[in-house]
Amino acid sequence: MNRRENGGDPVIRDPKLAAIARKVDAGERLDLEDGLACLETRDLFALGRIADAAARRKSGDRVYYVLNRQLNPTNLCVLRCKFCDFAARPGDDHAYELSLDEALAHGGEDIDEIHIVSGLHPSWPFERYVEIMRALKDRWPDLPIKAWTAVEIDWFTRIAKKSVDEIFDILIAAGLATMPGGGAEVFSDRIRRELYPTKMGHDRWFEIHRTAHAKGIPSNCTLLYGHIETFEERIRHLIRVRELQDETGGFLSFVPLEYQVGTTRLVERGASASDSLRTVAASRLMLDNFDHVKAYWVMLGEETASVALNFGADDIDGTIVEEKIAHFARAESPVGLTQRRILKLIREAGKKPVRRDALYHVLETHDEDDTHAHSVSQL
Numbered sequence: 620m621n622r623r624e625n626g627g628d629p630v631i632r633d634p635k636l637a638a639i640a641r642k643v644d645a646g647e648r649l650d651l652e653d654g655l656a657c658l659e660t661r662d663l664f665a666l667g668r669i670a671d672a673a674a675r676r677k678s679g680d681r682v683y684y685v686l687n688r689q690l691n692p693t694n695l696c697v698l699r700c701k702f703c704d705f706a707a708r709p710g711d712d713h714a715y716e717l718s719l720d721e722a723l724a725h726g727g728e729d730i731d732e733i734h735i736v737s738g739l740h741p742s743w744p745f746e747r748y749v750e751i752m753r754a755l756k757d758r759w760p761d762l763p764i765k766a767w768t769a770v771e772i773d774w775f776t777r778i779a780k781k782s783v784d785e786i787f788d789i790l791i792a793a794g795l796a797t798m799p800g801g802g803a804e805v806f807s808d809r810i811r812r813e814l815y816p817t818k819m820g821h822d823r824w825f826e827i828h829r830t831a832h833a834k835g836i837p838s839n840c841t842l843l844y845g846h847i848e849t850f851e852e853r854i855r856h857l858i859r860v861r862e863l864q865d866e867t868g869g870f871l872s873f874v875p876l877e878y879q880v881g882t883t884r885l886v887e888r889g890a891s892a893s894d895s896l897r898t899v900a901a902s903r904l905m906l907d908n909f910d911h912v913k914a915y916w917v918m919l920g921e922e923t924a925s926v927a928l929n930f931g932a933d934d935i936d937g938t939i940v941e942e943k944i945a946h947f948a949r950a951e952s953p954v955g956l957t958q959r960r961i962l963k964l965i966r967e968a969g970k971k972p973v974r975r976d977a978l979y980h981v982l983e984t985h986d987e988d989d990t991h992a993h994s995v996s997q998l
């Protein structure tokens with residue numbers, strides 16, 4: 620195969636990837652078969668190069684990160700999703716509810732995003748969730764709040780007996796800037812029936828994100844992969860979210876979440892590093908209308924996340940400080956990363972770190988490589 624026939628890359632061994640490279644070069648949209656070829660290929664490095672080229676067309680050699688903290692006000696939850704180690708029932712050993720002061724302690728002038736995700740508490744009124752946002756906003760008016768997955772928004776409509784529209788109006792007045800992409804899981808009715816039959820349906824997830832976008836609130840979309848889903852279900856998930864992005868343009872970032880086996884043990888072992896890298900690359904290549912694909916280090920682990928920055932990801936999330944959802948599920952990654960460590964992971968991938976806020980406003984670019992000026996123990 621010569622250079623012209625395989626999309627300009629002399630060493631693409633997989634002919635399906637060569638065809639994908641040609642399509643990407645020509646700006647053609649990939650279809651289900653292409654997505655499957657990305658997940659099935661054994662030509663991992665060629666896939667990485669194609670996805671990296673696509674990422675570079677969006678972001679150059681920049682990789683975004685954010686100084687952030689996660690706040691999970693409670694893990695008490697009325698749902699029993701079969702993949703989740705975080706949720707608790709009243710009386711469970713690991714159940715907790717943060718007081719308002721404890722929740723407030725997660726804010727600060729040192730961060731550019733507070734990311735709030737909660738359980739669906741059996742008795743908290745809607746006002747309790749709003750109160751947390753208002754208290755944060757009163758204290759740190761400039762701190763962008765990224766809060767509540769669509770599942771919580773749906774819960775708020777039920778406990779407050781209000782429409783999605785009305786709930787958003789209240790949350791926006793309380794300081795909502797953007798929404799995380801959780802609760803999407805896998806857009807497959809089969810998976811929903813098997814793993815989270817009592818959670819709201821996927822159509823509702825789309826309705827809520829569509830409403831958020833119409834109200835000027837951008838959001839993310841996640842994919843929970845590496846459990847019982849098929850490759851086809853992964854790719855159909857990408858195609859479905861791509862359709863809403865065509866319609867609204869309101870998504871900021873796509874976030875593949877690697878299932879943490881923890882005690883839920885839907886499968887014996889989680890996704891391999893190469894499966895995760897293929898999933899990141901497939902996401903980048905299928906989602907031609909998304910600006911950002913995230914390598915979420917908490918679930919990928921630092922090393923795979925750093926490699927994923929050469930497989931189509933242009934964002935590594937942030938410092939986080941204390942993460943609970945993956946760590947209750949026994950994630951092996953640390954509970955938080957220092958800014959210095961994040962800079963090192965990005966630079967070791969050969970990319971330029973760019974500090975952003977929750978809405979991807981650029982706050983700082985780091986041109987000087989000071990990674991090696993510090994000993995490993997400080998990193």
Ligand code: V47
Nearest residue numbers: 702703799800801802839843874876877878879948
């Ligand atoms: O929807 C639960 C997932 C999500 C497990 O938008 C698990 O930037 C892996 O929304 N293994 C909530 N995942 C977290 C979330 C999120 C996280 C990071 C970045 C962003 C973003 C959003 O956590 C849930 C569910 O899919 N989850 N249990 C588990 N065992």
